[in-house]
Amino acid sequence: MTTEPLVRLDGVMVHFGGVKAVDGVTFTLERGSLCGVVGPNGSGKTTLINAMSGISPATGGRIEFLGSDTTRSSPFALARLGLRRTFQSIRLLPELDVLANVALGADSGGGQYDGLLRPRRSRTNERRTREQALAALDRVGLVHLARHRPTDLPYGHQRMIEIARAVVSEPEVLLLDEPVAGMSGEERRQVADLLISLRADGMTQMLVEHDLGLVTRICDHLVALDHGQVIADGDPLTVMNDSSVREAYLGPQHTSA
């Protein structure tokens, strides 16, 4: 039995005037896989995540999610379909505690006026959201910090809290933009273990990351970009040994050995 890819990118372009940040990118995210996207600085990785999450829509090509055309879908529509993402920079709200920050990512099924209109249902939603947020924090090993302010915590913890917020609603697909940037070796290992366990639960993930050792170790599939284009696509070792990938990272003088 063959299963349809969860996400299909077909000739995706994001051009900013004359800047071809993403220029004809085609690949698929298979259901339940952990796909790494690598490439030197400025190769278009974040712009690609922004297009897939509706933040900076594609200017050409097609993006399909669960068989639907989502090329021009808003971030909210994509979130409702089950797509979540993390950002390169930390975006936690300093005035809320850790639990409330994580709860913001939950899908309570009620709008912001739900409490006024249907108080009983709202209380049920609130309880469920709180339980989901606690479970997500437990999953990243930080449930004991639920009542702390995120700004009082070390950087690595703040990044983990962002991942907890992204996974609290158990999304179909999670897009991660450099989740281990600035983390220690031990913290990187914890993130790697978390992503592996999310995959074991069936969550499809796309990981943009500069830590090539980490992506090679944990991803099933790698896509390498350069100048907004796919230069290699396949299993991690093959992609990392590809001469055009080595040249993109190291320059042509390092690729002949």
Ligand SMILES: Nc1ncnc2c1ncn2[C@@H]1O[C@H](COP(=O)(O)OP(=O)(O)OP(=O)(O)O)[C@@H](O)[C@H]1O
């Ligand atoms: N809003 C924008 N307007 C114009 N150019 C942009 C815009 N956003 C990105 N770019 C350009 O698009 C190219 C790709 O940028 P992008 O941030 O996607 O690369 P990246 O691979 O994520 O880089 P890094 O690894 O440094 O995060 C760069 O040349 C960048 O300057």
